[in-house]
Amino acid sequence: MAETNPQTFPATTASTFPRLLLQNAQIRPTLPAIREKDLGIWQVWNWAQVNSEVRAFACGLAALGFRRGMTLAVIGDNRPRLYWAMAAAQCLGGIPVPLYQDAPAADMAYVLEDAEIDFAIAEDQEQVDKLFEIKQTLPRISHIIVDYERGLRHYAQPELHSFAKIQELGRDYDRAHPEFFMNELNAGSAQETAIILYTSGTTGKPKGVCHSHQAMIATATTLVNFDGLNQDDNILCYLPLAWIGDYLYSFAQSLLTGLCLNCPESPQTVMTDLREIGPTYYFGPPRVYENILTQVMIRIEDASWIKRKMFHSFMAVAKRVGLRILDGATGISWSDRLYYALGELLVYGPLKNVLGLSRVKVAYTGGEAIGPDLFDFYRSIGINLKQLYGMTETCVTICMQASGDVKLDTVGRPMPGVEVKIATDGEVLVRSRGLMQGYFKRPDATAEAIDDDGYFHTGDAGFFDGDGHLKIIDRAKDVGKMADGTLFAPKYIENKLKFFPFVKEAVAFGDGRQECTAFVNIDMDAVGNWAERRGISYSGYTDLAAQQTVYDLIRDCVEKVNVDLAQDTLLAGSQICRFLILHKELDPDDDELTRTRKVRRRFIADKYAILIDALYAGKASQYIETQVKFEDGRLGKVCADLKIRSAKTFTEARKAA
Amino acid sequence: MRRSEDPQRQNFHRGQESGLKQMTDQRKIGEVILDLQGISLSFGGVRALTDISFDVRQHEIRAIIGPNGAGKSSMLNVINGVYHPQQGSIVFHGETRKAMNPTRVAHQGIARTFQNIALFKGMTVLDNIMTGRNTKMRSGLFSNAIWWGKARNEEIAHRRKVEEVIDFLEIQHIRKTPVGRLPYGLQKRVELARALAAEPNMLLLDEPMAGMNVEEKQDMCRFVLDVNDQFGTTIVLIEHDMGVVMDISDRVVVLDYGKKIGDGTPDEVMRNPDVISAYLGTSH
Numbered sequence: 007m008a009e010t011n012p013q014t015f016p017a018t019t020a021s022t023f024p025r026l027l028l029q030n031a032q033i034r035p036t037l038p039a040i041r042e043k044d045l046g047i048w049q050v051w052n053w054a055q056v057n058s059e060v061r062a063f064a065c066g067l068a069a070l071g072f073r074r075g076m077t078l079a080v081i082g083d084n085r086p087r088l089y090w091a092m093a094a095a096q097c098l099g100g101i102p103v104p105l106y107q108d109a110p111a112a113d114m115a116y117v118l119e120d121a122e123i124d125f126a127i128a129e130d131q132e133q134v135d136k137l138f139e140i141k142q143t144l145p146r147i148s149h150i151i152v153d154y155e156r157g158l159r160h161y162a163q164p165e166l167h168s169f170a171k172i173q174e175l176g177r178d179y180d181r182a183h184p185e186f187f188m189n190e191l192n193a194g195s196a197q198e199t200a201i202i203l204y205t206s207g208t209t210g211k212p213k214g215v216c217h218s219h220q221a222m223i224a225t226a227t228t229l230v231n232f233d234g235l236n237q238d239d240n241i242l243c244y245l246p247l248a249w250i251g252d253y254l255y256s257f258a259q260s261l262l263t264g265l266c267l268n269c270p271e272s273p274q275t276v277m278t279d280l281r282e283i284g285p286t287y288y289f290g291p292p293r294v295y296e297n298i299l300t301q302v303m304i305r306i307e308d309a310s311w312i313k314r315k316m317f318h319s320f321m322a323v324a325k326r327v328g329l330r331i332l333d334g335a336t337g338i339s340w341s342d343r344l345y346y347a348l349g350e351l352l353v354y355g356p357l358k359n360v361l362g363l364s365r366v367k368v369a370y371t372g373g374e375a376i377g378p379d380l381f382d383f384y385r386s387i388g389i390n391l392k393q394l395y396g397m398t399e400t401c402v403t404i405c406m407q408a409s410g411d412v413k414l415d416t417v418g419r420p421m422p423g424v425e426v427k428i429a430t431d432g433e434v435l436v437r438s439r440g441l442m443q444g445y446f447k448r449p450d451a452t453a454e455a456i457d458d459d460g461y462f463h464t465g466d467a468g469f470f471d472g473d474g475h476l477k478i479i480d481r482a483k484d485v486g487k488m489a490d491g492t493l494f495a496p497k498y499i500e501n502k503l504k505f506f507p508f509v510k511e512a513v514a515f516g517d518g519r520q521e522c523t524a525f526v527n528i529d530m531d532a533v534g535n536w537a538e539r540r541g542i543s544y545s546g547y548t549d550l551a552a553q554q555t556v557y558d559l560i561r562d563c564v565e566k567v568n569v570d571l572a573q574d575t576l577l578a579g580s581q582i583c584r585f586l587i588l589h590k591e592l593d594p595d596d597d598e599l600t601r602t603r604k605v606r607r608r609f610i611a612d613k614y615a616i617l618i619d620a621l622y623a624g625k626a627s628q629y630i631e632t633q634v635k636f637e638d639g640r641l642g643k644v645c646a647d648l649k650i651r652s653a654k655t656f657t658e659a660r661k662a663a
Numbered sequence: 664m665r666r667s668e669d670p671q672r673q674n675f676h677r678g679q680e681s682g683l684k685q686m687t688d689q690r691k692i693g694e695v696i697l698d699l700q701g702i703s704l705s706f707g708g709v710r711a712l713t714d715i716s717f718d719v720r721q722h723e724i725r726a727i728i729g730p731n732g733a734g735k736s737s738m739l740n741v742i743n744g745v746y747h748p749q750q751g752s753i754v755f756h757g758e759t760r761k762a763m764n765p766t767r768v769a770h771q772g773i774a775r776t777f778q779n780i781a782l783f784k785g786m787t788v789l790d791n792i793m794t795g796r797n798t799k800m801r802s803g804l805f806s807n808a809i810w811w812g813k814a815r816n817e818e819i820a821h822r823r824k825v826e827e828v829i830d831f832l833e834i835q836h837i838r839k840t841p842v843g844r845l846p847y848g849l850q851k852r853v854e855l856a857r858a859l860a861a862e863p864n865m866l867l868l869d870e871p872m873a874g875m876n877v878e879e880k881q882d883m884c885r886f887v888l889d890v891n892d893q894f895g896t897t898i899v900l901i902e903h904d905m906g907v908v909m910d911i912s913d914r915v916v917v918l919d920y921g922k923k924i925g926d927g928t929p930d931e932v933m934r935n936p937d938v939i940s941a942y943l944g945t946s947h
Binding site: 044045046047156157159160271272274275278636637638 | 822823826827829830831833835836838839878881885889892893
């Protein structure tokens, strides 16, 4: 069952990230390295400038007492200075620890304590305030450096410094100790830890994943070769710094090839910035693609009838032949090719331009299953969207789909240099050079995750299909059995529900039960627009979710899923019998989702036990009060009388026939 | 939210490179810059304001409160020069006059926002804020039309100022959006942006937080405090939300039926029995 793909890695001339930076400053000093939109204008730093900024900041850190082996917390959105701070820490042999910037102070405190943070760099006042709040219980944080000083004029705390001030300090230090920086940089070795990334904590407390320079650079080299990236490429950095994908796809690939990173003006302007930059390489979890498509569809529905008609007729052409044209298939009639070319001119081209995807060579999605309509939509209009599979512990990069070898329901073949094995219980095991060094200060957890043969246990259940593509079904531990022995794969069912634009989140229950039930979160944008179109008035999420017509709408979706499930002998027994629409959106602030927006199944089952009981007791409605946490940390209460509805189930297709 | 007047507090890296150039410590409440004496205003038989006197000091946040129809907006319009009082005198920057004149007032550095949003709905946020620079524009119609020479450099300078305001109020994402498409809370913020673009010394805000939810109010409070703190702008505001007024203002003047019934710090005003009865609606 083992799938091996041995291939030697091309030797990189530099073995650590700081050396790569130095190399870029020498080979391509005047090429753009990073851009940021500031006051409405894209500001550019070339490689030579980035090198000197990083050097100044590194020396400044050293002047404050930052030493080899220390950790630097990095908290904020994608800003050039935060990337430079990570590079600077690495130059000194320190380890950057990026954190999720939207986490409340309490969540941050755990990571800051676990990672033994002394130095932190924060983006702005909001993050600085959080750090000072944490500092009361965690006095070891000795220096806080801030990028954007707005609102901090009256902060007199001696441990607070501005980024520019530290750089100034660093330039003085550099003049006084001219040998220091290069000595420190040369002392770094490839085996040292380059970065610690905390897992999102789907199960239990977050764990710090340590990656060495060697593992990261080897993986990034594989990635760069896989898609042929070079210094002319552009990437928009908009995903959280704390997520491995941002470090690997943005920062590491940039240092390796010299491609240019682009930082958006603010998290709200990403769509506009995307259009202005026109990146050539794009990565996003399925929900990002879904949001874009939802926006497009809403705007098309609001457009004039002629545009609407044109869009729909050419999308039909794209659906018919677009995928085959993208895959370079032969045997497509000239008339279809002509139609498609016309569509490119009138619809697909302008659409891609508006979305900022005109120049995309390759786009990836991963982390969650992607809906068939969604996937085909992008591919049919000529965007080379592909899937990949991986996790923080393996530097992502376990399997990826090669251009021209793309399937909807798989994650592709194992990457060069990655060995994938399926355990007897169906769990996917991985061995590669990109594996983590271990969990920070958790040898017990490391030993549990990596076995004696060096295989990492992913915890995902999957299998190889006939073509050698890996197919992932669910988390191994979530796959259960219903009372009658039918296989119950909750995520599989939830994903099918979530493929409908009206459904934002779903949680399915059924392990050990007679029948399957589900909670549904409606998508406020899509359902809101749908309601507006029909003249249904509503005051907010809770009100909209309780509307009779919305329940009918969702019931249709549930029944379509049931029809789908009925086709599958293994899963026909797990059709959804009853469902309810939750009165509030599941939210990471209420611990219902992880920061990467994965459902925390067990937590939800405990929190809403009363609703689950009502679903199985066959009640028509259930009253519930729920505490919610607002973004500023205040608590509030939402209560509602939730309706519970039944959905039609279907007999198994084969039996019926 | 209340700022401490602790003199020990130092500036945070003063004089350092920063997006906002005016980051010097301007927040020291100074002498009286606007003094209104015995203002009376009536429309026909209706007496809107009766013998009202109060003053505004440099760099302070001065609130005008009162029940509906108390004459708050009329008071603001008198300061602004829209209404000319029948009696009383106004001393502004040492110059005594009977009434203010809106154009002159604008040139002298007073900007305002309105209770009912008064933006150009069809124009983008950026263009709307650009109109706030109107009083500062020097080049003529012709050179502007062909965007040549001085006009071009001037526009670039104005645009930079506008971008600083956009950055300050965190509205980058709606820069190119027509104002009419924006939700109410954001329109209010755009109106503040337009007023700020004029780089005023004194800012008149007519119910800046009306119709906002808690979160929007908090944001707006922060912006008002930041404007006052970072640019040293004197602020006169009308507001209904007592929590907001008591939290952010330095001194409060209370009007009721066109008469002044209280004046002082928020604490003093809250203890004033006349104010309490006006708000609880007892004896009249």
